[in-house]
Amino acid sequence: MPGSLPSSGRFWDKPIEALTRDEWEALCDGCGKCCLHKLEDEDTGDVHHTNVACRLLDLSTGRCSDYRHRKAMVPDCLRLTPRLVRDVPWLPATCAYRLRADGQPLPAWHYLECGDREEVRRAGHSVIGKAISEVLAGPLEEHIVPEDFASGVRR
Numbered sequence: 001m002p003g004s005l006p007s008s009g010r011f012w013d014k015p016i017e018a019l020t021r022d023e024w025e026a027l028c029d030g031c032g033k034c035c036l037h038k039l040e041d042e043d044t045g046d047v048h049h050t051n052v053a054c055r056l057l058d059l060s061t062g063r064c065s066d067y068r069h070r071k072a073m074v075p076d077c078l079r080l081t082p083r084l085v086r087d088v089p090w091l092p093a094t095c096a097y098r099l100r101a102d103g104q105p106l107p108a109w110h111y112l113e114c115g116d117r118e119e120v121r122r123a124g125h126s127v128i129g130k131a132i133s134e135v136l137a138g139p140l141e142e143h144i145v146p147e148d149f150a151s152g153v154r155r
C-alpha cells in the first residue's frame with residue numbers, strides 16, 4: 001500500500017524489477033481484494049474466494065489500518081515482492097502488481113493514471129461496501145463468493 005508518492009514521472013510504466021521501494025509501494029491501487037480470506041480445498045487444491053476481510057482491513061477505506069506493523073499483528077499477511085508476485089495465482093486480475101508483472105498497463109481508474117484515489121471505488125473495484133470483517137463473519141464457508149465479485153464495471 002502506498003506511502004508518500006514518488007515524483008519520478010510515470011514510474012509505474014517501468015518494469016517492476018526497476019522500481020524503487022517507494023515506487024513499488026505506490027503501485028497498489030488500494031482495492032483491498034488481497035486482504036480477503038481464501039479457502040483452499042484440501043482435496044483439489046482449488047482456491048475459493050470469500051468476502052471476509054482480515055481484521056486489520058479498514059472497511060471504510062479499503063486500506064490496512066496498521067500497515068507498518070501488520071506482520072506482527074497478522075503473521076500470514078502476504079508481503080508482495082517483484083519476485084513473488086508471479087507466484088501468487090489468487091491475486092485479482094485487476095491487481096496493479098499482477099498487471100505490471102504481466103506487462104499490462106494500469107487501468108484508467110487507477111489513481112496513478114487518473115489522480116484520484118477514490119476512483120477505484122467508483123469504478124466498482126474496491127471491497128468497500130462488499131466485505132465483512134472476520135471479527136463478525138463466522139465460518140468462512142458461509143461467505144464464499146465468485147472470484148470476480150468485486151471486479152467492477154469499468155476497466
Ligand code: SF4
Nearest residue numbers: 028029031032034095
Ligand atoms: S489486490 Fe493488489 S492492488 Fe489491490 S490492494 Fe492488494 S496489492 Fe493492492
Ligand code: SF4
Nearest residue numbers: 035054057064070077
Ligand atoms: S494485515 Fe493489513 S495488509 Fe495484511 S491482509 Fe490484513 S489488512 Fe491486508
